[in-house]
Amino acid sequence: MVDAIVSSLLEQLISVAADKVKQQVRLVTGVREQVKKLTSNLQAIRAVLEDAEQRQMQQDKAVTFWLDQLKDASYDMEDVLDEWVFARLKLQIEGVDDDNAFSLAPHKKKIREINEKLDDIASQKARFKFVENVSNHVKKLKQARTTSLIDEGEVCGRVDEKNELLSKLLFESSEQQKGLHVISLVGLGGIGKTTLAQLAYNNDELYGCVSDTLEEIRVANAIIEGLAESASSLSEFQSLLSHIHRSIEGKKNFLVLDDVWDGDYKKWEPFFLCLKHGLHGSKILVTTRNESVARMMGSTNIIFIEQLTEEECWSLFKRLAFFGHSFEDCERLEPIGRKIARRCKGLPLAAKVEELWKGLLTPLLLSYNDLSSNSMVKRCFSYCAVFLKDYNMYKEELISLWMAQGYLNAEEYEEMEITGEECFNILAARSFFQEFEKNDDDDIMSCKMHDLEHDFAQFVSSNECLWLEFSGTRESVINPFGEKVRHLGLNFKEGASFPMSIHGLNRLRTLLIDDESPFNSSLNNSILPELFSNLACLRPLVIRQSSLLFRYPPNGIREIPENVRKLIHLKCLNLSELHIKRLPETLCELYNLQKLDIRGCRNLRELPVGIGKLKNMRSLLNGVTRSLKYMPIGISKLTSLRTLDKFAVGGGVDGGSTCRLECLKNFRLIQKCGIEGLSNVSHLDEPERLEHKNMENLLHLYLLFEVEDKEEDEDEGGEDEGEDGGYEEEGGEVVNVEDEERRRKNEKDEQLLETLSRL
DSSP states (O other): OHHHHHHHHHHHHHHHHHHHHTTOOBOOTTHHHHHHHHHHHHHHHHTTHHHHHHHHHTTOHHHHHHHHHHHHHHHHHHHHHHHHHHHHHHHHHHOOOOTTTTBSGGGHHHHHHHHHHHHHHHHHHHHHTOOTTGGGTSOOOOOOOOOSOOOGGGOOSOHHHHHHHHHHHHOOOOTTSOSOEEEEEEOOTTSSHHHHHHHHOOTTSEEEEOOSSOOHHHHHHHHHHHTTOOOTTOOSHHHHHHHHHHHHTTSOOEEEEEEEOOOOHHHHHHHHHHHTTSOTTOEEEEEESOHHHHHHTTOSEEEEOOOOOHHHHHHHHHHHHSTTOOHHHHHHHHHHHHHHHHHTTTOHHHHHOSSHHHHHHHHHHHHHHTTTTOHHHHHHHHHGGGSOTTOOEEHHHHHHHHHHHTOOOOOTTSOHHHHHHHHHHHHHHTTSSEEEEEOTTSOEEEEEOOHHHHHHHHHHTTTOEEEEEEESSSOOOOOTTGGGOOEEEEEEETTOOOOGGGGGOTTOOEEEEEEOOSSSOSSOTTTHHHHHHHOTTOSEEEEEEOOSSOSSOTTOOOOOOGGGGGOTTOOEEEOTTOOOSOOOGGGGGOTTOOEEEOTTOTTOOOOOGGGGGOTTOOEEEOOSOTTOOOOBGGGGGOTTOSEEEEEEOOOSSOGGGBOOGGGGGGOTTOOEEEEEOGGGOOOTTTGGGGOGGGGTTOOEEEEESOOOOHHHHHHHOOOOOOTTTTEEEETTEEEEHHHHHHHHHHHHHHHHHHHHHHO
């Protein structure tokens, strides 16, 4: 993962040099030399990082310490560059005449200190005798070869999966359904895919273990051996395929390809063309960890293998661990054994190995390394360790956190959100995620990680991520891993105190707070100012407080302090469902902010007047904010917006300070938008001034004409108008005033909707 951090930093330094050429950056004498030296050092170190990280995986403590030093120095330089970018944004937005805004000179001392650290790190490099470009010299980690042999009596569970598989294999497709019938078993490493394939296999059929990169000649020879034939005189791939073609033509065949990783269709295509010459009804059974590979193979059926039940896992573990022990020993050790089996979380391979972590490291590393050189996806995976085990990770939140950390390096023509979706899908397809929850459109909304995958993510992140739970009245203290923690999640229950020791983690880049103490909130207004002063390096900040029992929970957060402006690196701020009435104007000085989530803030009455300064804002999630009745005029300047949950058409507010409906025409990149209070539109021609050609990226539009605030009505209690209070006489007729007003409003709403529909 250090390779990914260094690579990202180098890209930023190269960008600085490019800006200098364009005369947008002033690098004074000394700073220019320091930046040049920094780049040179990092490039030399980067050449050996692949070897260093492989040795770290083998738990070489000295190398791990060396990599930790490098990572810290890289993070520090990344912070310096971010501060410089912030200064440039401030100049562009506020128009402040600051000679230092485009210069790195104010950071000269910090850059020199970082370079001194890197000099020391680079000098240690020789001591470890790292190999440069190790992929050209060192063999990759190999998965153990599998065979078709199995003792069916030793298999625990899997009755339903076995029956489903056999029914697919025995099903005879019609003559019209031509082509190969491919069935794939997909699941996490160690889940039992190979065992199921072995159960389905008979000795007179073809079996081949593929593993890792496809070796065409080896697989072709394995198929020929399965045909009980010899091809020792053949060495060319084409000759081997011709031999297979002749041998299977006119015969019904069943081929098992176990542990398939390679998703390159061009490599598999010659096999497909050859194998389709078998008799109708021939089948191929594939096992793989990657759903994308299964689909590339043209699978007609995909069976996703789930975990064993806790009892099945215990049964397997008991048979292996207690073999040869007396009945008394088994009875005495059963409570401990059940705890171990529970930790295996339904993974058969985990139940089989004597040393749980050591035995599973190889298959987990294989899956991780299969992410190829895509360091972006690797960083996204390791970041998931910030959540608690068995945590339900929402895809939208996960992508927002990745974006805030700067992991998603999208090309200029690509959207970061789409790149994040692609990273999520890669991890989901490779079985890093599981237990998916989907919406009605079959889109994944949330998922979980297997406990062992979570342990592995913690391992590859070098304990950068930490989740802590606090409960009760004892004083809360944070001290594990010390300064290594960069991403922290905190959960509070039963009025646990907030750990003031968190202020020592001033390099923290992520803070997720989940306060579930409804009676006596752990986080309150008195804590936030000091928190913001000490944790200035935060990129995402999420604050959640329980509000299930109280409309106005005691001691909860009621306001955001003015010194929120200190969080200059902040890109994602989630304050959803807090009981705040306003946001401070100083929040508009967070020029890096990309996402503001204030959904469910029922008491929020207005947005900051200066919100137009947040030029980088991509998502303003402000739905379910009943007290928010209008948008400030500055919101029309947020031209980077992709999502705006709620655009409230102003009602009962001075029109000069509110944003009218036609302001939406400035949102050229908007993809999702909700408009509320359309009944407040004063002129029917307003929608026509939207210039719909400017909103060609719009995918989802939600319209709401009138919102009845039931909560406010209940608070006011409602007063009786008297018998004749709602009526007046018109031309000799008694008219219900409310009914007449409602009729006229409905007519106007219908005309407005018709105008919007034409657009």
